[in-house]
Amino acid sequence: MMLKQFNAMFISQIKMTFREKQVWFWSIFFPVILMVIFMTIFGGSFSSSSSFKANIAIVDAVPNSSSAMLIEQLKQIPVFEYKEDAPISIEQGREWVEDKKIDALIVMPENEGKASIQLIVNREKEAGATTQAIAGILQQFTQYANLAVAGIEPTYTISQESITTASDDIKYTDFLLTGMIGLSVAQAGLFGMVDMVDMRKRGLLTRLRMTPARMGLFGLSSMVVRMLMGVLQIIILSIIGVYVFGATLHFNLLTLTVAFLIGTLVFNAMGYLFSSFSKTMEAYMGVANITSMLMMFLSGVFFPLESLPSWLQFVPKILPLTYFVDGMREGLIYAGSIMSSTFWMGVGIMSLWGVVSFLIASQLYKSKSLAATR
Structure with missing residues (x-):
């Protein structure tokens, strides 16, 4: 019975997701367009110091x-x-x-x-x-x-070695590709909950709670759809990056999987939070746009964080997209080990954002449900 209910909700969620043109644009077309523009303009210019x-x-x-x-x-x-x-x-x-x-x-x-x-x-x-x-x-x-x-012979000299588990030098195309993948997955979560606003506005959520349908299964089916969307984004952007722009990928599947799962949960929780206080779909999209644009240019998606002014250096350290993009790069181009303390510190900061967003959103939805019964 539960499996049948989950399948029905899953199919329904897929239809709702792909029915929204905004979701298609911000999740697929916008990252592809942006990546093509940046790779065409800057392709290879940051490839190496040499x-x-x-x-x-x-x-x-x-x-x-x-x-x-x-x-x-x-x-x-x-x-x-x-x-x-x-x-x-x-x-x-x-x-x-x-x-x-x-x-x-x-x-x-x-x-x-x-x-x-x-x-x-x-x-x-x-x-x-x-x-x-x-x-x-x-x-x-x-x-x-x-x-x-x-006539003095130098006593001390400096030698520099740059190492990575990847077999080739990292090029700017590799850097940008993984940044765009992280951004697109994040945007799928930030913009993907817009249907919740529409459902609440039309009273569909209230009606759903009055049916035998399990709200937990509804949320699970929505999350699975978002994850499938994320996998689709990774595949599409990777194919374009590798075969059109010559990017080189070096996978660590375990690191990639953990970063992807945590990041998907976190940004869906943030989208869930936006939907909890947005009264219209336009208001939701406005909040999601502002958040996305802020993180897009301050989280190392397009350029290394070191290039930011010194007075801005603290901002990326508190943004979840910074650590999500770093995690995706570890799994996609650096083939980084999952045992890295830096990786898990980033996961911890992302998780904190996700937990806080989910708890606040849940409380807001609960208070609105109680208010509606009075």
Whole structure:
């Protein structure tokens, strides 16, 4: 009897879900459109630090042995690309900097021995990542040049190694694909409860409670439909990401499953909360839109969180989408172990959001049901 009732509710939930055009748009079409736009514009530009290039020029107004040695050593730095192989005039260099034809102009010292190497950049780009990188490289270059002149061998050096359980380097397409998958699953939950508002407004929930139907089975059937929708989203976006944009996936099925299940429950609980206090479908969609947009740009979906301003860094740490996207990346591209403490900390924060949302929503629905009987 219970199985028959569940099957009937499950079929009904599928019909209600796919009948809503908003659910289709926000759950399937919007993530696909957004992913295609971002991958087309930025595809591969964040793939690795080795892809960084800075376009520069050199001024050597008074050639001497010191400047010749410095220029020769500068040309050994692979990230520097030269607009002109030969040194140019200071006037020409300043004009190129002002017109943004080069990222920086390096002026060699005019005197032998102790002197200053000048770096000229465009003020509009002074705080940019490229300018900061050039300044850092040049600072390190002068330190090594000073040691070489003094005949001192460096005692300590820095070596860097980047490791992951994935066999290939992570590209921006991989990063964006998994971010969009996390976003689409989250939006399915945030927007997927809009039918609850319609049912309550038309009195269908009250009538349903008066029938032999079990409300627990009704909720379970709704959750199963949402999870199937999430699986469909993962499959569609993964196929587009891999076969159209060349993304590379490295699965850890257990990590992916846990992150997916917890995330689906959490965002459905948040959608359930929105439906509990929204009097109209328009009001529900407005709240869901605001929440989605806020988390979309502050949860590391499109860009690494480190790129956010320092005064905004605390916001992603309290948003559930941040940890859901991280969990999906662990299961889809990093093949991360489920034993990671960082992973479970994220699961805990997500779960807290889900439990609080569900309890508040349940209390609001209960109070409205009691009010309706008076």
